[in-house]
Amino acid sequence: MNGNKKQDIEYTKKCPQCGSINLAKDYSRGEIVCQKCGLVVTEDLADHGPEWRAFDSEQHKKKARAGPPVKYTLHDKGLSTSISWKNRDAYGRSIPTKNRSQIYRLRKWQRRTRISSASERSLAEAFAVLSRVSSRLNLPRTIRERAGMLYRKAAQKNLIRGRSVEVVVIATVYAACRLAGMPRTLDELSKITSMSRRDIGRTYRFVVRELGLKMSVPSPLDYVSRFVNDLKLGLDVKKKTVEILKQAIDEELTSGRGPIGLAAASLYMASVLCGERRTQKEISDVARVTEVTIRNRYKELSKKLGIKVNI
DNA sequence: AAGACGAAAGTGGTTGA
DNA sequence: TCAACAACTTTCGTCTT
Numbered sequence: 001m002n003g004n005k006k007q008d009i010e011y012t013k014k015c016p017q018c019g020s021i022n023l024a025k026d027y028s029r030g031e032i033v034c035q036k037c038g039l040v041v042t043e044d045l046a047d048h049g050p051e052w053r054a055f056d057s058e059q060h061k062k063k064a065r066a067g068p069p070v071k072y073t074l075h076d077k078g079l080s081t082s083i084s085w086k087n088r089d090a091y092g093r094s095i096p097t098k099n100r101s102q103i104y105r106l107r108k109w110q111r112r113t114r115i116s117s118a119s120e121r122s123l124a125e126a127f128a129v130l131s132r133v134s135s136r137l138n139l140p141r142t143i144r145e146r147a148g149m150l151y152r153k154a155a156q157k158n159l160i161r162g163r164s165v166e167v168v169v170i171a172t173v174y175a176a177c178r179l180a181g182m183p184r185t186l187d188e189l190s191k192i193t194s195m196s197r198r199d200i201g202r203t204y205r206f207v208v209r210e211l212g213l214k215m216s217v218p219s220p221l222d223y224v225s226r227f228v229n230d231l232k233l234g235l236d237v238k239k240k241t242v243e244i245l246k247q248a249i250d251e252e253l254t255s256g257r258g259p260i261g262l263a264a265a266s267l268y269m270a271s272v273l274c275g276e277r278r279t280q281k282e283i284s285d286v287a288r289v290t291e292v293t294i295r296n297r298y299k300e301l302s303k304k305l306g307i308k309v310n311i
Numbered sequence: 312a313a314g315a316c317g318a319a320a321g322t323g324g325t326t327g328a
Numbered sequence: 329t330c331a332a333c334a335a336c337t338t339t340c341g342t343c344t345t
């Protein structure tokens with residue numbers, strides 16, 4: 001990274017590294033982060049924003065009752081008092097028996113509130129991770145909420161035990177994307193987090209099994225919108241791509257083939273046919289498959305569907 | 312010079328014994 | 329648990345525009 005990130009850069013300005021204007025505040029870390037290249041532009045935001053994100057109205061009520069926002073890392077700091085188990089007061093005098101039952105009740109409640117604050121703390125951590133991951137992916141709110149719901153279900157069922165909070169959150173994000181018909185690859189997830197594809201996949205399968213989620217196999221059609229957007233292509237190209245893919249599905253050319261490769265190849269063909277041509281390289285960059293795969297698929301499709309593509 | 316092409320060898324995940 | 333297998337990637341030399 002370049003060394004001048006501490007200069008006075010407003011988050012309304014451009015990223016000094018890649019020039020993108022897509023900078024976003026990351027409340028959970030107190031940073032301004034470039035959404036394109038990941039550069040941390042500024043640290044230490046003056047306003048750390050709300051401690052909590054509300055994922056549904058019920059949760060909002062629960063979280064909103066509290067006073068001013070506090071950084072979750074400071075949760076509990078200086079606020080809790082411990083009550084010794086010895087029956088002595090602050091001066092070391094023994095406490096009269098008539099007050100003992102009162103002290104006992106205090107201890108009991110302290111024990112209870114400790115337990116609840118521990119679980120709330122881990123939820124806070126989870127939602128911080130969720131917020132970070134989903135802003136890196138530019139996920140719509142509905143998907144974030146869905147991932148949040150999945151995580152809470154997983155937490156209720158004690159599925160986090162023995163796993164890191166982070167990997168479970170990422171797995172729920174992966175699941176939520178697929179449920180919403182906007183699948184991301186495990187590679188994408190592992191690239192923006194510190195977890196490996198293996199671990200995310202394993203945790204994902206575990207969560208799906210334990211929560212009894214009904215997952216369907218991703219269709220190539222699910223990828224079209226995103227790729228069209230990323231390549232700034234028109235609506236006609238999108239329509240054409242979908243048309244080609246539907247034909248391919250009808251002719252059963254899709255089984256056993258990777259959905260991304262199929263989507264990429266169809267998009268390539270459609271872009272040429274519509275006169276808004278993108279190179280195989282450009283498409284392979286956004287689709288994250290190689291040009292070779294795009295070539296193989298598109299050769300196959302144009303031959304079997306009888307679609308002539310003149311380069 | 313850039314893009315497209317395709318052969319050949321390598322990689323990681325799935326499947327079935 | 330292991331080997332076979334198909335899809336996909338990497339690499340690289342060649343052809344086309």
